[in-house]
Structures are given as structure tokens and as C-alpha cells.
Amino acid sequence: MPQTIRISKPTARRLTMYLRVLQSVVETGGMECISSHQLGAAAGVADAQVRKDLASIGGRGQSGVGYRTRELHETMRRAIGLQKSWRAVLVGAGNIGRALLAYPRFHTEGFELVAVFDHAPSVVGKRVAGLAVQPMKAIPATVRRSGAHFGIVAVPPSDAQNVAEILVASGIRGLLNFAPRALQLPAHVASVNVDFTEAFQRLAFETTNQSSRSKRTTGA
Template identity: 40%
Template structure:
């Protein structure tokens, strides 16, 4: 499949009805439980069995999965292998996501050096910066491209995600450029709320909000490790 065909497929998929947030969270729980059972050598599971460990009713599981068409068979349950593949596909964990990074300053360089991205299926396929002193140089072993090349490279390489690590004044215009070039999701590190309407998904990484959360926890006497996802 050509690069742009992959993008078109995901674009088409993205246009369907919106899935509720709690469903998304549960799907990741289902996948974890399916993988656990597969690792234990199991082959088949009923909705009721699947739900038992994670505290979800079989009705809820069937309702959640019904968003994505026909799954399993009444009275027979699901083949774990099939269910795992479908969940991985639904959650976007079955492919490598090409990503454009914009902003190769201190934060951008820290992101480029971040080990887990590649392991989790993310590839930084192009890096851009507006600073003529950086453009053309290699930073963290990556060639920095001028902003003028962004539209063409994002299209040619079928890049679907963008990482915005520019100063906050430049964040909105950067997001607009990425979306215009075809990016569907933006990971935003700038301390500003991006306005994207229904043109894209945005996840903001807000260092301040995390430090505030920590201060709350300390003030309130909460102890232990709390990941932002929990």
C-alpha cells in the first residue's frame, strides 16, 4: 500500500462516529487482559470471563465492542488471538506511526533522545525548525529541515502525527501548518491550549499541571507512585 493510501485509510476510519472516552479506556484494559490470557496459553474467552478480572460486566464488554462491528459468537465467545489483533488494530498499536517533530531546541532535542518512542511504535520521520542557524545541521543525529519543507515532507512521507516543541507564541501556527499538511494528531508541549476544532486530535503535555498535581498530592498526604494515566 502506498504511503498516502495508508493515510487515506486512517482518515476514512477517523471520520466515523466518535467513540466515548470511557470505552477507549476499557478497550486498553481488554487488550491487556487478552494478552495476559494468551501468554498463559488460553485460546478462547467469554465476555463474562473477560470481564471478571477487570470488573466490567459482560453486557458492557459486548456494548463496547459493538462500536467496531461483529465480534465473537453467541454462546462460544471470542478467539483470544482474533480479539487481540482486532483490539490492537482499533487502538492503533498494529502499525508504526510516522511523526514530525517541530522545534529542535532544548525540549525538541530531549524528545529526539527519548528512548521509548521507537520501542512503542513511533518513528520521528522528520524534524523541522524555524531557526536558520539550526536548519541543515545535525542535532541528535537528525538533519534539521526548514519550515518551508514541512508541507511537502509531511505529505510525501505520509506523516500522521506531529510533535510541537516550539515556543508558545509559535505553537498555534505550527499546529495549523501540520494539520494543513495532513497531520491527524498533535502532541503539544507548548504551555498553551491549541485550537484545532474537529480538524485533528490534540494531547497536551503540561509540565505545570503535573507539578501542580504533585503539590496537591503532597499537601493532601497522598503517597506512592501515580502515573498520569491512572
């Protein structure tokens, strides 16, 4: 029963990386089978770790052949919970919020945006990506009525904790947080932080590491 296993955050992170690789393989209709080595190379993970991660969600490979691509893709989507449709509300109709709404792959991936909120009176009532922006005080009623699962926090850092609490009190089960501030949340609420600084730091790291690598390669 893959739905009831306990998976750590780093494992979840690796699984979504494998899913991304698999997705592009399935979309291009290329390979019928994929090995843990191929998956690992594309995702930057050691083969043995790939096999362990896939076994943990019930993915079965065959020695010398690998995993059946389509079957593994389906197993992963089920384990990740993408077989169902997730409804999300967005708080903050600023640049980040608008960029998300315009994101091309959003709807094809099982996510549906059902409401947008903002506290600025000049924005409330305007239509953003087909949705009329609602005032903040409408959050509890709208979240309950729509049965939304996720809240997207795209407000300034100073408002983030307050917005998160309103969303959680309204019944939201998971938060996607764009504010560069850690949120204090009850244990039953999941959260993922999207931190642009972290992305830059990783890039700085890889660039530093990359150049020392090339230097060594050309110098040897």
C-alpha cells in the first residue's frame, strides 16, 4: 500500500526528480524500460539510492532490464498523490501569484486554482486569469465552500505567518510558501517552501564546483 508508507522530505524530493525524468521519457515516447542507473544519472542520484527509493513506493525493476517506464510512471504518480485532482487557492495577486497563474503546465498536472485573494482594495474585484480577486476576509468561507486542499502564500514575509494561520484555520491541508520566512504550522499541515535565494545559492555552489572540476580536468 504505497499510500500509507512513511516517506521523508529528502526522499519525496528525489521521487519528484525521478518523476520529472520519467515524465519527459513518457512524453517523448522513447524508452520502454529505464534502468536505475539511467534514472540516477538524469536526477543526479546514486543507482543504489534510486533502487531503494523506488522499492519504497512499490516500484519493481527487473535485473538487467530495469523498470517499465509507463508502469513506473503510474506507480509514482499514485504514490505522490497525483491521481487525484488538487484544488488550490492563491493569497497575494502580486507578481509571483500572476506568474503562477500563467504557468503553462499547471492544469495538466492535476492542480486547479479555484480562488485568488488580495488585501489591496485596488486589486480586489479585478479578474486575474479568469478569477475575480476576493478580499482576505472571504478566505474562510471560500476555502470551505470550494473544498480547497492547498494554499499558496505569495504575500510579503511580514504577512506570511498570519495568512498561513487563516488558511489552516479554514481547513487547508498543505501550503506552498513563496515568502522567504519559515512558517510555524501544526503537525498535520504539509508545507513546501520555494526560496529563490536557495536556488541562487545552489547555483553559486554548482558554479564554484563546476569550475574547479573543469580546471582539474584541463590541468591534469
